[in-house]
Amino acid sequence: KNQVEQSPQSLIILEGKNCTLQCNYTVSPFSNLRWYKQDTGRGPVSLTIMTFSENTKSNGRYTATLDADTKQSSLHITASQLSDSASYICVVSAGNFNKFYFGSGTKLNVKP
Amino acid sequence: DTEVTQTPKHLVMGMTNKKSLKCEQHMGHRAMYWYKQKAKKPPELMFVYSYEKLSINESVPSRFSPECPNSSLLNLHLHALQPEDSALYLCASSQSGSEAYGYTFGSGTRLTVV
Numbered sequence: 001k002n003q004v005e006q007s008p009q010s011l012i013i014l015e016g017k018n019c020t021l022q023c024n025y026t027v028s029p030f031s032n033l034r035w036y037k038q039d040t041g042r043g044p045v046s047l048t049i050m051t052f053s054e055n056t057k058s059n060g061r062y063t064a065t066l067d068a069d070t071k072q073s074s075l076h077i078t079a080s081q082l083s084d085s086a087s088y089i090c091v092v093s094a095g096n097f098n099k100f101y102f103g104s105g106t107k108l109n110v111k112p
Numbered sequence: 113d114t115e116v117t118q119t120p121k122h123l124v125m126g127m128t129n130k131k132s133l134k135c136e137q138h139m140g141h142r143a144m145y146w147y148k149q150k151a152k153k154p155p156e157l158m159f160v161y162s163y164e165k166l167s168i169n170e171s172v173p174s175r176f177s178p179e180c181p182n183s184s185l186l187n188l189h190l191h192a193l194q195p196e197d198s199a200l201y202l203c204a205s206s207q208s209g210s211e212a213y214g215y216t217f218g219s220g221t222r223l224t225v226v
């Protein structure tokens with residue numbers, strides 16, 4: 001069964017600290033993996049997109065890693081800011097045409 | 113233009129009303145999607161249009177009727193909705209057949225059915 005699981009469900013950190021969010025998937029055949037940031041009541045915004053051959057990709061303070069062998073990805077946020085408070089969603093695309101699998105997201109709360 | 117634009121941003125409608133949600137993109141994407149998202153849940157796929165033809169319908173009730181008039185526009189016609197249909201409706205687009213890049217979401221329409 002194609003699934004995407006994220007952990008933790010929620011996370012509270014202090015401003016300026018780093019954190020790492022996890023995404024494990026069983027989607028097959030794998031096409032690519034995306035991390036999105038979603039503010040409450042808004043549409044998801046893409047942070048990174050990774051294909052099978054990519055291990056690491058950065059976007060400012062966001063760094064995503066992908067281990068296609070273990071089917072795991074992580075999103076590392078460096079020097080967190082209050083504006084990082086949001087839900088972070090992992091989305092895995094299967095080789096099937098236009099099929100995407102969503103994780104349930106990690107709710108991050110950055111406190112001053 | 114690298115955006116997916118959704119209108120209206122907010123909509124309140126009665127159960128007997130007929131309304132439409134609109135989605136527009138000018139990135140040349142040939143696949144467009146409708147998602148429904150309830151609070152604290154991930155988006156759930158409703159419909160996929162590819163090259164202006166409906167390719168996926170995830171068993172959505174007929175009170176939701178999608179329409180793709182051209183490659184840049186996607187509508188969702190609403191009729192006789194129920195209060196449980198209240199949700200954030202998201203539109204997305206992508207380069208059809210090339211999922212690696214360009215999968216972009218709109219900001220959503222917050223729908224409340226009263």
